[in-house]
Amino acid sequence: MRKNKIQFGSKEIAFRLEFQERKSLGITVHPDQTVTVKAPLDAHLDKVKDKIRKRAPWILKQQSFFLSFEPKTPPRKYISGETHLYLGRQYRLKIIDSKEEKVKMMRGYIEVHTSDKKRTKALMMDWYKKHAEIKFYQYAEPWIIRFKKHGVEPSSIVIKWMEKRWGSCTPGGKVILNTELIKAPKGCIEYVIVHELCHLVHHNHSRAFFELQDKEMRDWGKWKDKLELMLV
Numbered sequence: 001m002r003k004n005k006i007q008f009g010s011k012e013i014a015f016r017l018e019f020q021e022r023k024s025l026g027i028t029v030h031p032d033q034t035v036t037v038k039a040p041l042d043a044h045l046d047k048v049k050d051k052i053r054k055r056a057p058w059i060l061k062q063q064s065f066f067l068s069f070e071p072k073t074p075p076r077k078y079i080s081g082e083t084h085l086y087l088g089r090q091y092r093l094k095i096i097d098s099k100e101e102k103v104k105m106m107r108g109y110i111e112v113h114t115s116d117k118k119r120t121k122a123l124m125m126d127w128y129k130k131h132a133e134i135k136f137y138q139y140a141e142p143w144i145i146r147f148k149k150h151g152v153e154p155s156s157i158v159i160k161w162m163e164k165r166w167g168s169c170t171p172g173g174k175v176i177l178n179t180e181l182i183k184a185p186k187g188c189i190e191y192v193i194v195h196e197l198c199h200l201v202h203h204n205h206s207r208a209f210f211e212l213q214d215k216e217m218r219d220w221g222k223w224k225d226k227l228e229l230m231l232v
Contacts, residue, residue, distance in 0.1 A: 004037075006049050008056040015052065019043065025051050029062035031165065062205065078120040084110055086128075087135070088185030088230065095120055103127035125161075125179075132159050132182040139186060140175075140193050146216065152200035166227070167192040169199045184227055191223035 005014040015027075015035035025048065026038040039048050052059070076082060082093045091110045098113035103123050105111070110127075112120050136159055144153060155173035162168075162178045169175045175196045181189050194217045202209035213220055 004045070004049070006052050006056070008053055008060070011056070011060060013052065013056060013059055017045075017048065027052065027055055027059065029059055029066065031066050031168075033063045033066055035059060035063075065205070076121075078124065079117075084124070085183035085230070086110065086131070087182065088188070093120075093124075128182050129159070129161075129179050132177075132179045135182060135186075136177050136189065136193075139189050143190065143193050143197060143216075147197045147200070150201050150212075152197065154197070154200065167196045169196045171203075173200060175200075184230055185223075187219075187223040188227040188230070191217065191220050191227065194220065 002017045003014065004017050005012055007013075013035060015037045017037045017039060019041050020038050022038060022040050024040070025043070028036045028038075030036065037048065037052060076084065078093065080093055080095045083090045084093055085091070086105070091105065091108060094106075094109045094111045095117055096111055096113045097115060099115055100113055101115075101119065101123060102113045103110065103126075104113075110124070112123050114120060114123060137157065140157055147153065153173070154169070154175040156175070158174060158176045159179055160176065161180065162176070165176075166178050166181055167176060175193070177189075177192060177196075181192060194213060198209055198213045198216070201212055217223075
């Protein structure tokens, strides 16, 4: 594959170009925002770039869509007084010297009890993971029941920390949710769940995919925007 780029206004679109035995140009925007272009063997580079410029608004829209599924929460220092999110609400972190290790919410605070402050991050991540397992399954259940009318059902739901995606699904029907979502409001979590369930029906971001998402969750755009704004 050849690496190329075009300029579209103030935006630069980089793409990998591959020539194949085909009749038309194919453009794919991947979840990591990279762009792959497959062109006929006799296509001229200038003509390919012209066609990409015509599709530039769509490419940028797709990249923006995928970007909303990338966690961008800045690193925390895990010190007392720092703010941390849980289900869309902010809580102050309070580290309490204690021989017993535990984490609990108390009057606007997330209290971490430990004799070793270096253990704060690990204790909080474990606490978030346990709450995510409870809440995500609880939120997903009614949606899974609802999507059975479309003839699909996830083979399993996996909750784990991910750096690049809020959620994903495998060809085998496994829905994977990012533990980090526990910091977002319920509606944001449900949006990601619905998005992945729609992918069990339509595997790409086709018009049919968005029509299904619109039908099942009419206000998904609001929650998508909120997710982008909150976890930055």
